Amino acid sequence: MKRKMTVLWSLVLSCSFLPLVQAENKKPAEKRYVIIHADDAGMSHSVNLATIEGMQKGIVSSASIMVPCPWFKEFAAYAKQNPEQDFGIHLTLNSEWKNYRWGPVASRDQVPSLLDEENYLWDNVGQVMQHVNVKDAEKELRAQIERARKFGVPLSHLDTHMGAVVSRPDLLEMYVNLGIEYQLPVLFVNNLDPKKYGVIAEKGKQLKEVLEKNGLPVLDELVQFYGEPDYEKRKQAYLEKIRELKPGVTQIIIHCGFNNQELQNITHSSSRRDGDRRVFTDPAVIKEVKDLGIEVITWKEFHEMAKQKLAQAE
Template identity: 30%
Template sequence: MKSTAEMLGYGPNERVLIINADDFGLCHSSNKGIQKLLTDGVVSSATIMMPCGWAREAGVWSASHALLDVGVHFTFTSEWDLMKWGPVYRGGSTESLVNMEGYFHRDSKTFERRADAEQVRLELIAQVEMALQMGVNVTHADNHMGSLYGLQTGRDFLSEVFDVCAGFGLPFRLPRFLLLESGAPAPPELAAQALKVAAEADRKGVVVLDYLVALPFQAAPNETYAQFKAQMIALLKQLKPGVSELIIHPALVTDELSAFHGEPLKRGMEMDIFRDKEVQDVLQSEGIKQIGWKELRHYQRRISRP
């Protein structure tokens, strides 16, 4: 079986990395931080949470920076107490997607249990179309909090995701080869399930990743930047051959962010980590090639032509 990296023309032993800044559009602090990382070439790409209040700022800015890789962060959960959002679809009912206040459910488990698949499909389309209407040159799609993967109850919405991504010609964040948080390969049963889902994406013409990696989203007790950096360097050195995406959630640490976000200091660390010279030196010394999602989108659209 060829890896995604080999499909793109890379060698079987080459390590190719996409660094994606999630949660673009969440708030002004996230936007300003991610804009800087994108324009400085520190991250490869970002994805916009279209239902959020600051999505328009992110979208309009992205439309004026069309050469940068910006995608849609499919959002179906609203996890914070003081900052909430709900569906962007306005053409019919979204009742199964929201709570009594009209906001998305707080967690993925509730979403998986209650969501109607057709309402999910329409909301997926609406989020992509909203970005396109703003002029965003949408390069890819991924998923906020993993709500569409069925990780909590086993009820996933990936068939709907693949259909929508195929329709718009967008690759999607999904690992072909599953890794545990330790970096070790997943048990055979889970690994086989990941390959099965990736095969469905292949059949529908949607390009996916080889690997998906990240450090824990929540800070450890009394975690220091030095500890975080050591973990990131170790993760980079352990990357396997193929296309890996590494997820971060950078933001400027401001009063705005601290007012609602449970991990503002960790977001600040993620803002700094790939601007760190030691980390950049590791990327270079390890021979890790950085690419953007546009390369995957170009391949997907090329092979899907009749």
């Protein structure tokens, strides 16, 4: 995959349990919840159709939409017609494909630091970190949220395309503040390793408390898998990750697509995206999740859990 991911969410809250000495002293295991989340809705027609299939025929419980992309309007119409489902905004500050590019939603003259020499959004996260002014970024992300609302998308959360919005402390703080202002949960993971993430981890620790005080949830774990293109191997890799899920709330990020000419013309990840669609509509995978006692939830449900927890603490 062409993407050079700046993933700021890989190490997560570890859970430990005291040894069980006697059967009668055994405590019920803490519940395992999972949000199965499809990124990149609105990116292309193929991605839209595959994401919809995953939500309707599979166990994809949530999706987020790339508002600046050419096929946003199609998916926004679907979201408006299906408000019972779960949709977020995939806040986008970069445009990573070679021949399939997009610019900002905001007027270009209002967000000059977001633009490359071809007047598109920057190609990669490193360039975003280097060039983007946080005020311009905020204007653009507000424009993306407001455009989605204008098209009638029932929003449940905010997250970030390729981690660009969480790549600097100032961008991270702005992202959290947007979530609080709009009262929308943001994709945020507990206990980042300070040795690996430095100032981002330190800033994240501060902002986690702010989110929780505002009744916005924080994930215990985030799982992403980019590797194996072979379907059966990919399926087994996902099943292994699912079996190893820890207590708490985990999000599994997937990217749905159909391996057709349109998607092949955009990205060489089309077969992997097709694999993700197939895995999470596969009856055997759906049965495995159920048999393991893992509850698939949405961001709306996760938000309600956080609000209830806050109310109980007060």
